Amino acid sequence: MTTTVDDQPAGGLPGPSAGVIPPRVFAAGRAATSRAHTAAFGPRRALSRDELLGELQRSGLTGRGGAAFPVHRKLAAAVGRRAPVIIGNGSEGEPWSWKDAVLLANAPHLVLDGLLTVSAALGARRTILYLDRRSVAPVAAAIAERSDAGGVELFEADDRFIAGEATAVVNAIQNGVALPVDRVRRLTESGLDRRPTLVHNVETLAQLALVERYGGDWFRAVGDPTQPGTRLVTVTGDVAAEGVFEVPTDLDVASVVARAGGEARLASGVLLGGYHGQWITAGETTAPPGDRAGAGVVHVLGAQRCGLAVTARIVAELAEASAGQCGPCLFGLPALAARFADLAAGRLTPQAAAEAARLAEAVDGRGACHHPDGAARLARSALRVFARDVHAHAEGRCVRSIR
């Protein structure tokens, strides 16, 4: 079953966490206008920069784009530097994620509140939203409804997988090339226009807007104490109703899958975190995703699907996605893709598995960006979770009927 945001941005937003907590990010309902947004959330508070940083520290809010870095630390590091550039990143190049597109279609004002809050607190020189093409129209409409967002610049993102990587975002806006660049200096020191540049995922900004209104203690009243609050997850694969769900961060994976009408205990594997994420077994779905949540992707592979074949397709896409600027991407990822193709086809299986494990080690941490690390993580998890399939393929058979 395939559902895309094109046919379900506003109307297709699944019910938000009924029976667990009331919705937070989606409290204003679907396709919230400025009036609905203000009615649901009330006015923003006029916090000083130090008050905002204090509330963010108390909240424990972490980034929702994948790295889960503490937000207050990211902002605090920019204090005292040159006026920075603030970028809200809604490019979402991950094929199995559309939570940012659903967020921007339904709660664009909450994202704008968060963006403008950060921009004002840090005295930003430029304030930018970098968006998937599907999100440009709803965000432009939201900006037109407000009197405080006229200075927000909109950029349409390239739809390639790595276009959302932070250095690729800056490169795209500065030079029109949505590829990561090897940087000597951190973006937070020198990025767009050679100014300190902070790139925040758009869900992070929406969550920050909630902290600004209701405070850190309110925010951390739900969820995992180490990563408090709610998060948006996109559940795809062998479930009854793929979609985007707002769930507490401590909800176990099986319950997240159940929200989409799936049964995790029957899966041959569940992919957490997307193409740069990791497979877990059905037995491991009784725990929350924790650090493995990445950008909130949960993909369910039914009992009859071959995880080696699916992983081979993903690794091939990852090898294609890079511009081949660094050795691990130029040589390592195509070789890794070839070994997974061998595993999927049952060719030279024991040797291919050993070589795939060796290549994953060889590329890990060796690129200018984290693209090879993500591919290595995915490959290693596939060799562990689908070990039974590796053995079956070595004996010339596949225990799954769907490849």
Ligand code: SF4
């Ligand atoms: S590691 Fe790969 S994706 Fe990252 S900059 Fe180098 S070639 Fe590009």
